Amino acid sequence: MINGVKYFELVAEPVTREILPGVFIKGWGYNGSIPGPTIQVYPGDYVNIRVYNKLPEETSIHWHGLDIPVTMDGFPDVEPTPAIKPGYYFDYHFKIVNPPGTHMYHTHHFAVKQEMMGLGGGFIILDPKESxxxxxxxxxxxxxxxxxxxxxxxxxxxxxxxIDPMNHDFNFFTMNGRCFPYTTPLLVKECENVRIRLGNISEIAHPIHIHGHQFSITASDGNTIPTKNRMLKNTILVASGETWDIEFFTKNPGIWPFHCHIPHHMSNNMQKQTGGMFTTIIYK
Incomplete structure (x- = not known):
């Protein structure tokens, strides 16, 4: 924080990501990670996000779902925001005018390649009144x-x-850059209110399913759903470009699957063992 401005740095760069023990993919990410670090801010914050380009080609960042000036939106093909040349940086600066909610950031230059190389991350506007x-x-x-x-x-x-970013025959499916059983489990205790924020910047829609519980859909694309309008479900389709917030109460102890329900997406390169876009909710 300098003179009332919150400063962040993102480095777009080649990343070698371990998706399974000993299995590494050579993708593109931010700050050494696929996906990039999750940025957290509050409504009313003024932010400056300096993006360095260490890729072999021009890139940009789009602040997905944020209401910001067109000069900062990060789509150089049609907007005045410049593409960032290799070896250079650009300062994206804007005020957070959206209410609390879940958003994302991702490349928006040569997206057909760069997004499928892994260039994306989470952008969360926290609620200062929440405890x-x-x-x-x-x-x-x-x-x-x-x-x-x-x-x-x-x-x-x-x-x-x-990685072949132009090939639609996907064979590895990840949650936060890892495949099951290498994904990080979601730890909970009995009698807790749990929120899971889901984001999808890739190509395929994923129906995400919880076992042993029902969840309430509390927000869509960073916009809170009024309490009386919320649906109670156990599966939600997360399409490309969407974020959803779901909440549930932990009252059924155990180890519970939480996963994409498309069968091929629950495998690692079509192996018989469970893998892919799959994690567990574990009561401690």
């Missing part, structure tokens, strides 16, 4: 898929593999 009495656990999960080259169908072995 631990309201929500005891608050998780964010970014959904992504990749076509990893060099493996036969059903084969998963240690190594460092290239």
């Amino acid at each position: 631990k009495k309201d929500i005891q656990r608050d998780y964010f999960i970014m959904l992504q898929e990749f076509h990893v080259k060099g493996l036969k169908i059903g084969e998963v072995k240690p190594g460092v593999y290239e």
Whole structure:
């Protein structure tokens, strides 16, 4: 924080990401990670996000779902925001005028390639009035898929593999950059209010399903849904470009699956064992 401005730095760069133990993909990310770090701000904040480009081509960042000036929106093909040349940086600066909610950021230059290389992350506007009495656990999960080259169908072995961002035959599906059983479990305790924020910047829609519980859909694309209009479900379709907030009360102890319900997406390169876009909710 300098003179009332919150400063952030993002470095767009090649990233070698471990999606399974010993299995690495060579993608593009931010600050050494796929997805990039989750940015957290409050309504009314004035932010300056300096983006360095260490990629071999021009890039940009779009602040997905944020109401900001067109000069900062990050789509150089049609907007006045410049593309960032390799070796240069650009300062995106704007005031947070949206209410509390879940958003994302991602490249918007040569997106057909760069998004499928992994360039995206979460952008959360926190509610300053919310306390631990309201929500005891608050998780964010970014959904992504990749076509990893060099493996036969059903084969998963240690190594460092290239991504083909133009290939729609995806064989690895991730939650926060990892495949099950390498995904991070969601830890809870009994009698807690739990929020899970879901974001999807990739290509395929994913029906995300919870076991053993029903959840309430509390927000869509960063916009809170009035309490009387909320639906109670156990599966929600997260399309490309969407964010959804879901909340549930922990009253059924156990180890519960939380996963994409498309069968191929629950595997690692079509192996028989459970994998892919899958994690667990674990009562401690």
